[in-house]
Each structure stands twice: as structure tokens, then as C-alpha cells.
């Protein structure tokens with residue numbers, strides 16, 4: 001299985017990786033290590049979702065446009081934060 005790179009570069013990457021190589025190494029070390037630390041967790045687990053959302057948000061902050069399936073994660077997390085869970 002593969003998925004579109006969350007860096008918005010148009011690359012397709014294998015599921016074993018989050019982003020294409022340049023976009024992965026572009027992430028701040030703290031974000032990268034948290035994505036790596038949670039890689040065996042399911043997306044529905046809050047820590048994993050937070051790690052992925054931080055990565056997607058980084059790309060957004062840098063002016064990239066992540067694919068919609070990635071933006072869903074950021075939207076979902078901000079929704080949960082509003083509810084205080």
C-alpha cells in the first residue's frame with residue numbers, strides 16, 4: 001500500500017514511510033522522532049494522531065498544501081481539542 005506524501009509535493013510514498021525523503025528530512029527533529037516513535041500505533045490513537053497532525057501542520061505552515069486525506073487529521077485533532085478531550 002502507498003499514500004500521497006503529506007508534504008504536498010505530489011509524490012506517492014510506501015506506507016512504511018510518512019513522507020518522501022526530502023519532505024521527511026525537512027520536518028523538525030522533534031516531530032520526526034514522535035512520528036517514528038508512534039509508527040506501530042493505529043491512527044485512531046491520540047498520540048499517533050497528534051504526531052501526524054504536527055507533521056502535516058508543519059508543511060502547512062511552510063506554505064505547502066497537503067492532500068485532503070492528510071488535512072482530515074489536522075481537522076479531526078482541532079475538533080477534539082475544542083471538545084476538551
Ligand SMILES: [Zn+2]
Nearest residue numbers: 005007009020
Ligand atoms: Zn513529499
